[in-house]
Amino acid sequence: MPGITLFSKTKELEAQTDEFCDKVSEGALAFKLGMRRYLEGDTAGFEEKLHHVSEIESRGDELRREIQRRLYVETLIPESRGDVLELLENTDDILNACDGAMWQFAIEKPELGEELKSDFDNLVESVAEAVEALVRALRDFFRGSESLTDDMHKVGFYESEADKMGHKLMGAVFSSDIDLSRKNQLRSVVLHVDNIADIAEDVSDKLAVFALKRAI
Amino acid sequence: MEVAVLIFLSSGLFLGWSLGANDAANVFGTAVGTRMVKFSTAAFVCSGFVILGAVVSGAGASHTLGKLGAVNALGGSFVAAFSAALTVYGMTRAGLPVSTSQAIVGAIIGWNLFSGFPTDTKALYKIVGTWVACPLLAGFIGVILFKLTVSVVKWAKLHIYRLDAYTRLGLILAGAFGSYALGANNIANVMGVFVSANPFTNFNVGDFFSFSGIQQLFLLGALAIAVGVFTYSKKVMLTVGGGLLPLSPVGAWVVVVAHSIVLFLFASQGLEHALASAGLPTIPLVPVSSSQAVVGAVIGIGLLKGGRGIKWRVLANIASGWVTTPVIACLVCFVVLFFVQNVFNTVVYRDASYVLSEPVLERLEKDGVETKRLEELKNQQFQTVRGFRKALRERRVRTSSVVSKVLDRAKIDVVLIRNDKIWQLDNTSLTKAQVSSIWEIVGRRFDHTWMLDDALADIHEEWRSLPDTTVNKLYNRHLNGQRQQVYNIFRVQRQQE
Incomplete structure (x- = not known):
């Protein structure tokens, strides 16, 4: 019966979208743990998390492409197809950014002085929280849940926390008496990490508009 | 069947085609317009259910049209249907919104004016009244349904894909229901004028299956509607979607359901009887315009959302069409009747003495x-x-x-009960007592049909009408159908006298 196949396909697609959200949130957690290992000087632990994030990133790409293909081939959600695809693509950028930031640490091995470590840890924490809130907001959007605004608000909050932390870190870096080349390197890694929260906020802003459009 | 009959019926088929092209678009327009349902699926479902609706429950609303004016010659039916179809087609080509029901009502009044038969003002008021009531009712139902649906969707917290899938299925189901209602209600517009001049005869296979002449007539009309759906409705469907107000898929679903409910209410004999039995006011069985129902529902939802986004100009255009359509159809019918009668020497109405x-x-x-x-x-x-x-x-x-x-x-309508004709009576639709009362009056001649009615009523109670109330309407209608059968068999044509 067409009805049954219609719904079973829908369920599959729902599961894939859910998995995509899971992957993003898992990626943010793995990123946070990996960065902690780095700060602790646990190189093996960091490497392990780096590979984990890379795996998650490529699975995220796979899922996004599969969802994209199905939305088009099966001509689903014609009204909001473009919006959903844009959301997924931009959310996928978060995974890319986490992966990129970790690779930067792996390659450049920037040295963070003891005085910066706690603030950097806070920055990573805020970034991870922003991504988590975004994932919740995404799930709210897909399910039409009313907590969407709350979660979007949290994304904004953690993003500005991350910004504050970033500014504080950069202030500390540039007022220290290390080499200018090290200063520049540290600035680059701080920006790279902070950027993840910015992407999360951009997606959240788009969500706000799409949610209005989705209102019946 | 004679070729001439087919030629006459062709105008009904033309009207059916334009109804399929136009009104069917109302049923699936929003669904296809929002790209939720493929056109081929829509056309397939729509045609199937229009045919079902027309054949299974098409009879209700056609009685009202028959009452408005009994176009009593095939030539007249041809012209009435042709004028209505021409009006619908012409206005569609000119990009003006149009309602098939209004065109046909206009055409029947044109025929009445031409033939001199009176227009039943009661029936006319009833029909015109529904032109106001139908969009209002559709708007009302649309608003309630929309509110209900929105809260259900919010409560159910459906995933966007799930909601999409349910909406799709809902649109197809509602579309099927709407098509059924359209067939049941609007077949009267297409073939109603041919009912009094129906060329088909009843067709029975044993005792268990009967296919009445009217059902055959309606099947033919429904097929024409189906052809209209497949050949011409796609364009109209795509424009109906966003014409008045941009709708979300769920909004589209609400519109289709509200439209279908309204059409169904105005076509269901069973519902009328049930309401009347419960002592509630009834809804007249009148062919209503599906365009009006859709417009009413869309406007209802638009107003609920605060009235922004409604294109009032488009609405004004549509509303003006509701006035001009019957007038144009009436004029066209009058002119064409004159032409057909005098140029082709065709009988367009049978006068009575x-x-x-x-x-x-x-x-x-x-x-x-x-x-x-x-x-x-x-x-x-x-x-x-x-x-x-x-x-x-x-x-x-x-x-x-x-x-x-x-x-x-x-009215002189001579009926002579001849025993060599009694075998023609349909024993499946008449009771034994009814047939035996006819045997009792063999050889008698009646100048007026009511005299026959009275004579039969005196013999047996099964020939007696019940008091004229809504509850009794179905019974009386059935009885009138049986009487009509008797008249048709025993009527003495004027030339035979």
Whole structure:
């Protein structure tokens, strides 16, 4: 019966979208743990998390492409197809950014002085929280849940926390008496990490508009 | 069947085609317009259910049109349907919104004006009343349904894909229901004028399957609607979607359901009977315009959302079409009737003759009609309806209900009960008692059909009408159908006399 196949396909697609959200949130957690290992000087632990994030990133790409293909081939959600695809693509950028930031640490091995470590840890924490809130907001959007605004608000909050932390870190870096080349390197890694929260906020802003459009 | 009959019916088929192209778009327009349902799926479902609706429950609304004016010659039916179709087609081509029901009502009135038969003002008011009630009711149902749906969707917290899948399925189901209702309600618009001049005869396979002449007629009309759906409705469907107000898929679903419910309400004999039995007010069984229902529902939702986004100009355009359509169809019909009658020498109406004989006057008195003014016309015979109405007017008998009663009773329609014809009676639709009462009056001749009715009613109660209330309507309608069968078999045509 067409009805049954219609719904079973829908369920599959729902599961894939859910998995995509899971992957993003898992990626943010793995990123946070990996960065902690780095700060602790646990190189093996960091490497392990780096590979984990890379795996998650490529699975995220796979899922996004599969969802994209199905939305088009099966001509689903014609009204909001473009919006959903844009959301997924931009959310996928978060995974890319986490992966990129970790690779930067792996390659450049920037040295963070003891005085910066706690603030950097806070920055990573805020970034991870922003991504988590975004994932919740995404799930709210897909399910039409009313907590969407709350979660979007949290994304904004953690993003500005991350910004504050970033500014504080950069202030500390540039007022220290290390080499200018090290200063520049540290600035680059701080920006790279902070950027993840910015992407999360951009997606959240788009969500706000799409949610209005989705209102019946 | 004769070729001439097919030629005459062709105009009904043309009308069916334009209804399929136009009104079917109302059912699936929003679904196809929002790209939720493929056109091929929509066309397939729509055609199937239009045919079902027309054949299974098409009979209800056609009675009202029959009452409005009984177009009694095939030529006249041809012209009426043709004029309506031409109006619909022409206005569609000109990009003006149009309603098939209004076109056909206009055309019937055109025929009445041309032939001199009176327009039943009661039926006309009833129909015109629904042109106001139908969009209002659709808007009302649309608003309630929309609110309900929105809260259900919010409560259910459906995933965007799940909601999409349910909406799709809902649109197809609602579309199927809407098509069924469209078939049931609007087939009367397409084939209603041919009912009095139906060329088909009943068709029985044993005792268990019967396919009445009217059902065959309606099947043919429904097929024409289906062809219209497949060949011409796609374009209309795509424009209906966003014409008045941009709708979300769920909004589209609400519109289709509201439209279908309204059409169904105005076509369901069973519902009318149930309402009346429960002592509730009933909804007249009238062919309503599906365009009006859709517009009503869309506007209802638009107003609920605060009225922004409604394109009032488009609405004004549509509403003006509701006035111009019947007028244009009426004029076109009148002109074409004149043309067909005088150029092709075709009978477009069968005139009737009338006499106010003693028994007729007595019967009118019994009906509560003041007969003093009619006395002067006693035993005068009138060969045309026009002449008789003129005479009545001159005697200041003008009240429309009185005129139609007088016309009814005075009409000469000779029925002679011959025993060599009794075998033609359909034993499946008449009871044993009814048939045996006909045996009792073999050889008798009646100048008016009501005389036969009275004679039969005297013999057996199964020939007696119940008091004219809504609860009894179905019973009386059925009885009238049985009487009609008897008239048709035993009627003495004028030339035979």
